[in-house]
Amino acid sequence: xxxxMIRLLRILNLIQSKPGILARELAERCETTERTIxxxxxxxxxxxxxxxxxxxxxxQFIGDFSLYPLNWDEQEALSFSMLPSIIQPVKHMLxxxxxxxxxKVMATYKKEKKQNxxxxxKVTDIIQMGSPAYRQDRTNxxxxxxxxxxxKKTIQTIYHTQSRxxxxxxxxxxxYLVPREQRFYLxxxxxxxxxxxxxxxxxxxxxxxxxxxxxxKDFNIRHYLKNxxxxxxxxxxxxxxxxxxxxxxxxxxxxxxxxxxxxxxxxDGSLLFEVTVNHDREFLNWxxxxxxxxxxxxxxxxxDKMKEMLKKWIAVYxxxx
DNA sequence: CCGCGCCCGAGAGGAATGTA
DNA sequence: TACATTCCTCTCGGGCGCGG
Numbered sequence: 001x002x003x004x005m006i007r008l009l010r011i012l013n014l015i016q017s018k019p020g021i022l023a024r025e026l027a028e029r030c031e032t033t034e035r036t037i038x039x040x041x042x043x044x045x046x047x048x049x050x051x052x053x054x055x056x057x058x059x060q061f062i063g064d065f066s067l068y069p070l071n072w073d074e075q076e077a078l079s080f081s082m083l084p085s086i087i088q089p090v091k092h093m094l095x096x097x098x099x100x101x102x103x104k105v106m107a108t109y110k111k112e113k114k115q116n117x118x119x120x121x122k123v124t125d126i127i128q129m130g131s132p133a134y135r136q137d138r139t140n141x142x143x144x145x146x147x148x149x150x151x152k153k154t155i156q157t158i159y160h161t162q163s164r165x166x167x168x169x170x171x172x173x174x175x176y177l178v179p180r181e182q183r184f185y186l187x188x189x190x191x192x193x194x195x196x197x198x199x200x201x202x203x204x205x206x207x208x209x210x211x212x213x214x215x216x217k218d219f220n221i222r223h224y225l226k227n228x229x230x231x232x233x234x235x236x237x238x239x240x241x242x243x244x245x246x247x248x249x250x251x252x253x254x255x256x257x258x259x260x261x262x263x264x265x266x267x268d269g270s271l272l273f274e275v276t277v278n279h280d281r282e283f284l285n286w287x288x289x290x291x292x293x294x295x296x297x298x299x300x301x302x303x304d305k306m307k308e309m310l311k312k313w314i315a316v317y318x319x320x321x
Numbered sequence: 322c323c324g325c326g327c328c329c330g331a332g333a334g335g336a337a338t339g340t341a
Numbered sequence: 342t343a344c345a346t347t348c349c350t351c352t353c354g355g356g357c358g359c360g361g
Contacts, residue, residue, distance in 0.1 A: 023324070033354055038325065 234279030
């Protein structure tokens with residue numbers, strides 16, 4: 001059984017590394033007969049698109065299938081890499097070809113991984129981010145962050161916390177990249193805070209991937225960002241009722257929002273906009289840009305705040321230059 | 322030369338059965 | 342119940358022949 005498994009793996013590997021390989025050569029490399037190879041190819045044909053190229057041109061995969069047998073996720077790669085140490089005690093019982101077959105599979109895996117890394121590097125080069133005005137260097141930490149997210153590895157970082165003007169080292173399990181307002185944010189588990197936190201990518205001063213693998217457990221990004229207007233999260237549940245004038249109603253409907261509002265058209269063409277958010281600031285900033293074309297109906301508390309703010313605003317312009 | 326289907330026999334290993 | 346024997350099944354190897 002295991003001998004056959006090894007041979008099948010080896011055939012896949014051989015066809016992958018040498019498309020157009022002949023049955024005779026497959027038989028030699030697997031130390032078996034052509035007849036057995038034909039039988040194995042029959043078995044493989046049910047799970048892999050192998051085709052022969054006609055008289056004398058051997059076997060190869062159809063299309064881009066070549067990646068299929070090794071397209072491992074991190075867990076699979078890890079378990080396979082652990083295989084030699086597990087089977088060490090019974091090693092003498094294994095057939096002769098095992099070591100070379102294993103090495104070839106591992107070599108192919110590493111080659112694929114390298115190719116993936118190169119593609120990833122190109123992708124992160126494509127994502128052009130802005131950088132803070134005060135910083136001259138444009139070090140882009142997208143690559144190590146995306147790599148770490150994909151391979152589920154903890155990152156060792158130096159992060160600048162704007163609100164406390166504090167720079168600290170912290171280990172983070174990176175979960176998701178969240179684009180907001182022309183910026184990227186990283187949502188992940190912070191080992192210092194021992195909780196889920198949101199980090200602004202441009203505030204990282206250093207990011208290094210470690211060898212430590214993490215588990216996301218039952219974290220749900222949709223649930224995490226529920227009722228969050230943009231990125232700033234709060235514990236409150238504020239239900240806003242806002243009216244937009246007929247002039248801007250059309251634009252409001254086209255806004256790409258992260259929180260789904262309830263929209264009601266009024267007979268006069270104005271729009272009633274209802275939404276529940278867990279933090280007020282970002283939502284209010286969004287409202288402000290529409291000036292007199294918007295009116296906060298509820299909660300009354302925010303209606304009053306708005307009134308106070310406008311008084312101050314008028315006061316600024318009322319005293320002359 | 323090469324691919325491949327068909328057939329048969331050898332050998333291994335497991336299941337079923339027999340025996341003390 | 343424990344062990345021995347027989348039977349069955351599966352896999353592999355090899356020969357043969359057809360067809361490209």
